[in-house]
Amino acid sequence: MPPSRRRAGSEERRQRILEAARSCFGELGFGGTTVGAIAAGAGVSNGLLYQFFRNKEHLFEVVVEELMLDWVRALRPPERGGALERLEAMFRSSVEFCRTNPLLPALLTRDRGLQLQRFDNLSSDRVYAFRDLVASILRDGVAAGELRADLDLPRVADVVCQLLSEYSSRAYRGDPAFPSDPQLIDTVARFLRDALSPG
Amino acid sequence: MPPSRRRAGSEERRQRILEAARSCFGELGFGGTTVGAIAAGAGVSNGLLYQFFRNKEHLFEVVVEELMLDWVRALRPPERGGALERLEAMFRSSVEFCRTNPLLPALLTRDRGLQLQRFDNLSSDRVYAFRDLVASILRDGVAAGELRADLDLPRVADVVCQLLSEYSSRAYRGDPAFPSDPQLIDTVARFLRDALSPG
Amino acid sequence: MPPSRRRAGSEERRQRILEAARSCFGELGFGGTTVGAIAAGAGVSNGLLYQFFRNKEHLFEVVVEELMLDWVRALRPPERGGALERLEAMFRSSVEFCRTNPLLPALLTRDRGLQLQRFDNLSSDRVYAFRDLVASILRDGVAAGELRADLDLPRVADVVCQLLSEYSSRAYRGDPAFPSDPQLIDTVARFLRDALSPG
Amino acid sequence: MPPSRRRAGSEERRQRILEAARSCFGELGFGGTTVGAIAAGAGVSNGLLYQFFRNKEHLFEVVVEELMLDWVRALRPPERGGALERLEAMFRSSVEFCRTNPLLPALLTRDRGLQLQRFDNLSSDRVYAFRDLVASILRDGVAAGELRADLDLPRVADVVCQLLSEYSSRAYRGDPAFPSDPQLIDTVARFLRDALSPG
DNA sequence: CATGAATGAGGGTTCATTCAT
DNA sequence: TATGAATGAACCCTCATTCAT
Numbered sequence: 001m002p003p004s005r006r007r008a009g010s011e012e013r014r015q016r017i018l019e020a021a022r023s024c025f026g027e028l029g030f031g032g033t034t035v036g037a038i039a040a041g042a043g044v045s046n047g048l049l050y051q052f053f054r055n056k057e058h059l060f061e062v063v064v065e066e067l068m069l070d071w072v073r074a075l076r077p078p079e080r081g082g083a084l085e086r087l088e089a090m091f092r093s094s095v096e097f098c099r100t101n102p103l104l105p106a107l108l109t110r111d112r113g114l115q116l117q118r119f120d121n122l123s124s125d126r127v128y129a130f131r132d133l134v135a136s137i138l139r140d141g142v143a144a145g146e147l148r149a150d151l152d153l154p155r156v157a158d159v160v161c162q163l164l165s166e167y168s169s170r171a172y173r174g175d176p177a178f179p180s181d182p183q184l185i186d187t188v189a190r191f192l193r194d195a196l197s198p199g
Numbered sequence: 200m201p202p203s204r205r206r207a208g209s210e211e212r213r214q215r216i217l218e219a220a221r222s223c224f225g226e227l228g229f230g231g232t233t234v235g236a237i238a239a240g241a242g243v244s245n246g247l248l249y250q251f252f253r254n255k256e257h258l259f260e261v262v263v264e265e266l267m268l269d270w271v272r273a274l275r276p277p278e279r280g281g282a283l284e285r286l287e288a289m290f291r292s293s294v295e296f297c298r299t300n301p302l303l304p305a306l307l308t309r310d311r312g313l314q315l316q317r318f319d320n321l322s323s324d325r326v327y328a329f330r331d332l333v334a335s336i337l338r339d340g341v342a343a344g345e346l347r348a349d350l351d352l353p354r355v356a357d358v359v360c361q362l363l364s365e366y367s368s369r370a371y372r373g374d375p376a377f378p379s380d381p382q383l384i385d386t387v388a389r390f391l392r393d394a395l396s397p398g
Numbered sequence: 399m400p401p402s403r404r405r406a407g408s409e410e411r412r413q414r415i416l417e418a419a420r421s422c423f424g425e426l427g428f429g430g431t432t433v434g435a436i437a438a439g440a441g442v443s444n445g446l447l448y449q450f451f452r453n454k455e456h457l458f459e460v461v462v463e464e465l466m467l468d469w470v471r472a473l474r475p476p477e478r479g480g481a482l483e484r485l486e487a488m489f490r491s492s493v494e495f496c497r498t499n500p501l502l503p504a505l506l507t508r509d510r511g512l513q514l515q516r517f518d519n520l521s522s523d524r525v526y527a528f529r530d531l532v533a534s535i536l537r538d539g540v541a542a543g544e545l546r547a548d549l550d551l552p553r554v555a556d557v558v559c560q561l562l563s564e565y566s567s568r569a570y571r572g573d574p575a576f577p578s579d580p581q582l583i584d585t586v587a588r589f590l591r592d593a594l595s596p597g
Numbered sequence: 598m599p600p601s602r603r604r605a606g607s608e609e610r611r612q613r614i615l616e617a618a619r620s621c622f623g624e625l626g627f628g629g630t631t632v633g634a635i636a637a638g639a640g641v642s643n644g645l646l647y648q649f650f651r652n653k654e655h656l657f658e659v660v661v662e663e664l665m666l667d668w669v670r671a672l673r674p675p676e677r678g679g680a681l682e683r684l685e686a687m688f689r690s691s692v693e694f695c696r697t698n699p700l701l702p703a704l705l706t707r708d709r710g711l712q713l714q715r716f717d718n719l720s721s722d723r724v725y726a727f728r729d730l731v732a733s734i735l736r737d738g739v740a741a742g743e744l745r746a747d748l749d750l751p752r753v754a755d756v757v758c759q760l761l762s763e764y765s766s767r768a769y770r771g772d773p774a775f776p777s778d779p780q781l782i783d784t785v786a787r788f789l790r791d792a793l794s795p796g
Numbered sequence: 797c798a799t800g801a802a803t804g805a806g807g808g809t810t811c812a813t814t815c816a817t
Numbered sequence: 818t819a820t821g822a823a824t825g826a827a828c829c830c831t832c833a834t835t836c837a838t
Contacts, residue, residue: 010801013802028311029230029311029312029314031231032230032314034827034828035828035829036827044803045804046804046830047802047803047831047832048801048802049830050831051801055829106311109377111310111312112231112305112311112313113228113230113310113312113313114311114312115228115231124376127376148393152382155382155383155386156386156390158378158386159386159387159390162365163361163362166365167361173309175309177309177323177326177327178309183354184354184357187354187357187358191355192394194394194395195390195391195393196393209818212819234811234812235812243819244819245821245822246814246815247818249813250819254812255813426709427709427710427712429626430628430709432831432833433833433834442798442799443798444799444800445798445799445800445834445836446797446798446799448833448834448835449797449798453834454833454834507763508770508774509708510623510624510625510626510629510703510708511629511709511711512709512710513626513710525775546791550780550784553784554784556776556784557760557785557788560763561756561760564706564763575724575725581752582752582755585753589753589756589792592791592792593789593791593792607822610822610823632807633806633808641824642823642824642825643824644809644810644824644825645822645824646809647808647809648821648822648823652808
């Protein structure tokens, strides 16, 4: 039995709220976002948000949770291929993903605007998992002789993740001071290759 | 004629306000900081701030302006030495500077907590100037044969600045998910060398 | 013609709403009660209440009206017997009635939680009628020589009613500071006898 | 050193707020009272209340605390005299006190409108203390042979307190259904005497 | 008839800003 | 100048009421 027309509309509205919230939180941070702005962005009344979410924080949590899941799906690297190839694929996927998701990079870099002290364990696990994933790819590359043998794996993984999330995030922000053009992405990719490949 | 004793006391208070503001804005962002907290931190009354600054935004602008000047002073690279050596010196100076200035990295990465859309042209010039400085150092290195000849200079400068500001900023934040230990700094320095040095 | 099955079901729902309302208003007062809580308590939808009642205030008025009728029925004193005997019977009936009707004592004591200023003339008539009934019983007792001859009848009736309603009301409230045990009820009954009986 | 004119005005405003709060809470209960109404009643702005009181509940607590102290002072019975005489003096003092303090009787009778479950231990002690005081006076009267020897002291004290607080409270409420005229007070006093005096 | 999703006015509270002292 | 008491706009959230289904 398909959902009634009513409930379908309801779910659609919930999604519009989440979308508006994603956009507002991403652009203005948690504190800078007003519930009214989200409601207006979603084209619904102020009070409707509270039918779906306990309060502003809860809405934020749900947004983050969904975003992390989407991101993990988008990021999954190709199973086959060399380490550099896989890292570059991840990098480009992430850039693509963030093009419409300003919130993620903010989360990945512990953006102050989100006042994440309240949501600490929301994203920590994902951050660690992501870094571990990168580290394991690096380890594969070292084992295969594709990468320098003397990399300090956890710390290099940190640097790689950092570049990945920063240049991904720029894909969204339209900030001329921190641009994101295809050639810049290529430069970053090449930068990584040069730094990681054996002499 | 030296400023009267009265004005000297006044200037001192102004500085204490700026110092308290720097600390508050850096820790809590623009939205998270209250004027009362700054006044309390400076040990003056609430209203006195408005003798020196038009309003909260103006105070913020002045804080940023001064911070940028301090940072530029701190960053000035050694006149002599190889490009990599000079870049690394800048990197380490910046880390040191940021260790006590949480606000700067936030500015350099367009921290959402500051709601910088309102203050857009505050720091752009400084950011451009910094990147140009790095680019010119890179150009010197290329000219001297110390760096790869085929670097896309403006874009590589962007990447270098990015790493520099991110790992500088961590020096202040005590976040276990984004640590800052000497070996990580060394890893970043080596990462830069590997990426920039010729084959 | 009996009501159609449809209307019978409707009437049953109306009654369930009234019952839930009686319970909620009694426990939480007018302001503390939400329309949603009443609907949930009655197992009907939020909107259905507005088929039967203009609004929350109207529902409250009807609840009070019905409650007063029930109470009058429960209170009707035995036709025969001495004045003290009849008063005591009323007292004990009232205690029993209130044991399951928290709203009544609140009404009888002009409970502030009900914000009765809005509903002023709702219960006044019943209060007067009750006091008149008590006064007439007292008059019978005086005439029969069973009670003191010099009682200020309307005012003594007020006192008797007051004790009656207060100690009835405690039967419901589970407040340890204002207990209601059988011996306390007995004490009140005896107190009344002692005060009213001739020297 | 006398308080500066500024601080004197401040304290005066605090008192006006407390007075307005006492009146509003007393008339409308805790839930029925809005912070705005208190502010308006005191002739100050909405926000000023929060300079003196943490929030609405805190303001309520302070009001209750002060009221209880005032009441205890007003109630203190004469040291000398017979038990009935002392009780009657207390009764009349209380009536007088409550004539301007609607909140107290509400507290003494656990008014639902105040949602006292939150403030339970604020007034319980005072209620118990008051009842104990009445009980001890009764005990003295029994010992002196002035009162019936067979009184169930704690429970009779309850009844006496109940009459005392109820008829005190009416002094404030201008409710015609529950009047308060001098003769009614006299009737209650006489009622108490008749109930407590030996046969 | 019956539903419950949707609305929006109004509540308590915070805080940038002003101004009498 | 310097103060901090005072203001009031704007925040988040609740809930009585309506209306499309």
